[in-house]
Amino acid sequence: MREREGGVGKTTATIMTALALSRRGYRVIVKDLDPWGSAYDWNSRAKEAGTPLPFPVRTAIARNITDPEDARDCDFLLVDTPQDIRNAMSEAIDRVSDIIVIVAKPGSLDTERTLAAVDSFASPRAILLNFANPRQKSTRQAIDLIGSRHLARFDTLIPQRESVHNASNGGNQVPTDSGFIEFTSELLELPNIKE
DSSP states (O other), X not given: OBOSSSXXXXXXXXXXXXXXHHHTTXXXXXXXXXXXXHHHHHHHHHHHTTOOXXXXXXXXXXXXXXXXXXXXXXXXXXXXXXXXXXXXXXXHHHHHOSOEEEEEOOSHHHHHHHXXXXXXXXXXXXXXXXXXXXXXXXXXXXXXXXXXXXXXXXXXXXXXXXXXXXXXXTOOSOOTTSSHHHHHHHHHTSTTSOO
């Protein structure tokens, strides 16, 4: 999960997707590359609340993204990236990624920043709109702008929901109204993703 700015919901998208994959029976590992350790903190809060995540969350650096043990231990490796990715880290992520999910927030400035960064990724990539409301002008404009640039975008729009915010305080369930169950189904339908 990537984006060059903070506050777009990369960590939430990473954990929610990992939970949805895990609930389907997949073995998942989350690697937290963010120096703030947001995914690691989520994992800690879940343990403290007595609702541990059903997958490991490991802190990582660019050198250990491709740990050979991970390939044996999981079906899916999800990487929560920092907003400021350096060249070596970006190259390491591109090398191991089947797809890069670019988490974006609708809004003219946010969308423009996202689109400016898209071409810097070598791996196949698609944009996931988070905090999206199809009735809002900003969401419709973001969809139109992404389409006009012929970029891949997931059909699922992730709405802003209180249930998702509450889950980030140590929850280990995917709220049914979050959009992440549908997004995970869409992700699994991609040709380079094995189900």
